[in-house]
Amino acid sequence: MKYVSTRGLTDPVSFNEAVAIGLAPDGGLFLPESLPDISPRLPAWKNLSYAELCTEFLSIFATDIPADVLEQIVHRSYGTFTHPDIAPLRKIDPKLYVLELFHGPTLAFKDFALQFLGNLYGWQCAQKNRSINVLGATSGDTGAAAIHGLLGKPLTAIFILYPEGRVSPLQERQMTCTGAANVHAIAIDGSFDDAQRVLKDIFANKSFATQHNLSAVNSINIARVLAQSVYYLYAWLRLPEADREKVEFVVPTGNFGNVFAGWLLQQMGVPILGFKVATNRNDILHRLFTTAEYRSGEVHPSLAPSMDIQVASNFERFLYYALDESPTRVNAVLAQIKATGSYRFDLLNKSVFSSSAASDEDIAALIKRVYERYRYIVDPHTACAFKDLNPQRVSVVLSTAHPAKFPAAIHAAIGQEPTAPALDELKSRPIVKHRLPADAEAIKAFITQRAV
Numbered sequence: 001m002k003y004v005s006t007r008g009l010t011d012p013v014s015f016n017e018a019v020a021i022g023l024a025p026d027g028g029l030f031l032p033e034s035l036p037d038i039s040p041r042l043p044a045w046k047n048l049s050y051a052e053l054c055t056e057f058l059s060i061f062a063t064d065i066p067a068d069v070l071e072q073i074v075h076r077s078y079g080t081f082t083h084p085d086i087a088p089l090r091k092i093d094p095k096l097y098v099l100e101l102f103h104g105p106t107l108a109f110k111d112f113a114l115q116f117l118g119n120l121y122g123w124q125c126a127q128k129n130r131s132i133n134v135l136g137a138t139s140g141d142t143g144a145a146a147i148h149g150l151l152g153k154p155l156t157a158i159f160i161l162y163p164e165g166r167v168s169p170l171q172e173r174q175m176t177c178t179g180a181a182n183v184h185a186i187a188i189d190g191s192f193d194d195a196q197r198v199l200k201d202i203f204a205n206k207s208f209a210t211q212h213n214l215s216a217v218n219s220i221n222i223a224r225v226l227a228q229s230v231y232y233l234y235a236w237l238r239l240p241e242a243d244r245e246k247v248e249f250v251v252p253t254g255n256f257g258n259v260f261a262g263w264l265l266q267q268m269g270v271p272i273l274g275f276k277v278a279t280n281r282n283d284i285l286h287r288l289f290t291t292a293e294y295r296s297g298e299v300h301p302s303l304a305p306s307m308d309i310q311v312a313s314n315f316e317r318f319l320y321y322a323l324d325e326s327p328t329r330v331n332a333v334l335a336q337i338k339a340t341g342s343y344r345f346d347l348l349n350k351s352v353f354s355s356s357a358a359s360d361e362d363i364a365a366l367i368k369r370v371y372e373r374y375r376y377i378v379d380p381h382t383a384c385a386f387k388d389l390n391p392q393r394v395s396v397v398l399s400t401a402h403p404a405k406f407p408a409a410i411h412a413a414i415g416q417e418p419t420a421p422a423l424d425e426l427k428s429r430p431i432v433k434h435r436l437p438a439d440a441e442a443i444k445a446f447i448t449q450r451a452v
């Protein structure tokens with residue numbers, strides 16, 4: 001299987017190359033050159049464990065990784081999860097399920113993709129006998145998940161920049177209390193935007209980036225998308241047969257990565273009825289699906305910070321399919337969005353996508369209502385998904401984070417503080433972080449000292 005760029009100016013590459021490069025050289029995102037029809041295989045996959053199903057599914061795409069290696073990588077990736085089902089599907093009402101995606105090492109769904117990606121990178125480095133230094137900026141969850149994906153892996157180091165004092169105390173502990181020598185958490189004096197600017201400056205220095213084999217943490221690696229399709233498939237196979245073709249997945253959404261992974265699976269022949277894009281007050285995608293207009297706005301902080309995004313970077317992949325896989329049309333639409341800040345679609349399939357937007361008041365009220373109705377505690381991101389559920393459909397809500405990661409918001413809503421052993425344990429470990437100015441030269445000097 002080869003991978004093509006949404007912008008059409010990159011020659012097709014193998015899976016391993018697409019993973020190693022991340023972003024295509026023409027600035028586009030990689031996608032499989034054709035999508036398989038997996039519907040004939042569904043009956044045989046019904047009783048597979050998560051890791052078995054994941055290996056079967058990914059082997060269709062990772063055709064240049066030996067089968068036994070892929071199996072090992074998958075087992076290692078999901079062996080760090082604490083629930084035997086990896087992604088347990090819980091029924092909380094006759095037509096309502098929650099798919100719990102928070103049993104990985106950092107208690108958020110990003111572990112599904114980043115545990116797998118970390119092990120893939122580790123294997124690729126060992127194969128080529130080459131090191132890799134991963135560099136990223138984070139406002140919280142992605143940095144923690146990326147760190148735990150590479151923790152202690154030979155030939156790798158990871159440098160994560162975050163704004164001092166502006167990530168939650170627990171998120172900071174997840175990044176700084178790992179005890180691993182190849183993890184470097186850098187607290188910069190400045191905002192998240194400053195951290196991103198420094199990162200851009202460092203990557204713009206091509207000779208520095210090449211000298212240290214720098215690689216970016218980002219949400220656009222094709223391996224992340226495909227690893228995320230697996231839990232939709234797993235959940236669908238676990239639903240009672242009568243519910244399967246009536247199912248709508250309800251997905252707390254920021255970058256459109258998670259919901260795109262589900263939609264892609266539908267395109268491969270899994271009969272899913274629809275997807276509901278659940279946003280917080282940063283509602284660019286809700287506006288898109290209700291008014292057909294894509295128009296970015298300002299980012300406002302919310303109770304669900306990992307969804308505080310107004311540029312949905314994975315949206316370009318969806319655009320590619322919506323525009324009949326024509327890179328020429330993708331480039332034209334992107335140019336128009338860049339020039340005017342907006343685009344009007346006349347081609348959105350309303351029967352597949354629906355959407356909702358939850359204000360901070362809604363989030364607090366939803367946490368309370370879900371707790372009172374179902375005796376189930378949801379985190380602020382997951383809470384957004386409970387807004388305006390469609391009673392005609394069977395809903396599977398994707399729970400993207402463990403509620404214990406957001407104790408203040410939960411306490412304010414229901415007067416209790418959920419806990420998780422993995423987080424409690426962190427509190428007894430020393431914080432190791434490096435305070436540096438938001439300055440590319442200072443960060444480069446630091447990287448030079450510690451790069452592998």
Ligand SMILES: *Cc1c(COP(=O)(O)O)cnc(C)c1O
Nearest residue numbers: 253254255256257258306400401
């Ligand atoms: C990253 C994140 C999201 C948003 O996921 P996207 O793939 O960007 O749509 C939602 N919830 C939590 C807890 C997250 O960490």
